[in-house]
Amino acid sequence: MKTEKLSAEKSLELITEVIAQARKKFEENGFIFMLWGVLIAIAAIGQFVLLKNEYYATNWYPYLLMPIGVLYSFYYFSKKERKSKHNQISAIVSYAWVFLSINMLVLGFLFGRILRENLIPVILILLAVGTIISGVSVRSRLLLFSGILINLSAFAGFYIPILYQPLLMGIVAIIAVFIPGIILMVQYKKKGNV
Amino acid sequence: MFEDLNPLLHSQLRLAIISYLISNGKSDFNELKEVTKATSGNISVQLKKLEQEKYISITKGFRNNYQHTSVEVTKEGIDAFEEYVKAIGQYIKK
Numbered sequence: 001m002k003t004e005k006l007s008a009e010k011s012l013e014l015i016t017e018v019i020a021q022a023r024k025k026f027e028e029n030g031f032i033f034m035l036w037g038v039l040i041a042i043a044a045i046g047q048f049v050l051l052k053n054e055y056y057a058t059n060w061y062p063y064l065l066m067p068i069g070v071l072y073s074f075y076y077f078s079k080k081e082r083k084s085k086h087n088q089i090s091a092i093v094s095y096a097w098v099f100l101s102i103n104m105l106v107l108g109f110l111f112g113r114i115l116r117e118n119l120i121p122v123i124l125i126l127l128a129v130g131t132i133i134s135g136v137s138v139r140s141r142l143l144l145f146s147g148i149l150i151n152l153s154a155f156a157g158f159y160i161p162i163l164y165q166p167l168l169m170g171i172v173a174i175i176a177v178f179i180p181g182i183i184l185m186v187q188y189k190k191k192g193n194v
Numbered sequence: 195m196f197e198d199l200n201p202l203l204h205s206q207l208r209l210a211i212i213s214y215l216i217s218n219g220k221s222d223f224n225e226l227k228e229v230t231k232a233t234s235g236n237i238s239v240q241l242k243k244l245e246q247e248k249y250i251s252i253t254k255g256f257r258n259n260y261q262h263t264s265v266e267v268t269k270e271g272i273d274a275f276e277e278y279v280k281a282i283g284q285y286i287k288k
Contacts, residue, residue: 012282
């Protein structure tokens with residue numbers, strides 16, 4: 001009898017997990033994609049402008065926006081997570097983004113000299129992985145395709161001269177991060193979640 | 195105390211439809227017919243009831259020149275299903 005009771009509770013747990021997962025789709029408001037789309041675009045295009053005007057020593061300064069963005073994202077999610085229900089998949093997505101962002105920052109600030117012209121494509125691949133994971137978790141084809149687009153542009157980046165790589169990243173951030181963020185925000189508002 | 199079960203969801207076919215939509219997000223008329231093994235008429239009626247209550251949204255269109263009805267669960271539908279599961283949980287635990 002005891003195992004039967006456990007299995008009934010276990011199945012209820014499982015159903016609750018599925019419900020929490022279904023709810024995620026309605027919670028994705030696109031804000032974080034809009035924020036990061038803008039931040040990456042400003043930093044990358046800023047770097048391109050500085051390099052183009054031969055400010056070689058200070059060309060990386062716009063990327064100081066990134067740690068600020070990370071801190072704000074932590075604050076944003078800690079506030080949001082308190083309201084929403086946790087489940088296994090949302091935990092996987094959060095941890096994936098935390099480790100991907102740490103890797104992007106470490107690679108960008110500490111390994112730039114080793115990676116050189118490979119840095120931006122590698123960072124774009126990490127960004128693509130995160131976007132694809134998010135897309136799959138909320139069943140958003142839009143994010144999934146954006147992730148694939150970022151991934152393909154990363155491969156293209158390996159063939160682009162180092163000067164134009166930041167410009168590529170800036171354009172990709174607008175097309176595959178910022179614009180999907182706006183579309184997700186519009187969809188979110190349409191669903192009446194204002 | 196036992197909470198009342200939502201009568202709209204406490205019907206085998208409607209519950210099957212909502213459960214399927216919650217775990218799969220989106221579906222269409224033919225797929226629902228296949229998984230539930232119900233007749234077209236019966237599914238139509240139940241979908242209409244669920245739509246009236248705003249538990250699902252129905253979009254009609256065309257796919258390969260055939261009429262295609264896609265069905266998606268709404269936030270209200272998820273809320274109602276969650277309430278239902280919570281209520282039925284009390285029956286199981288007691």
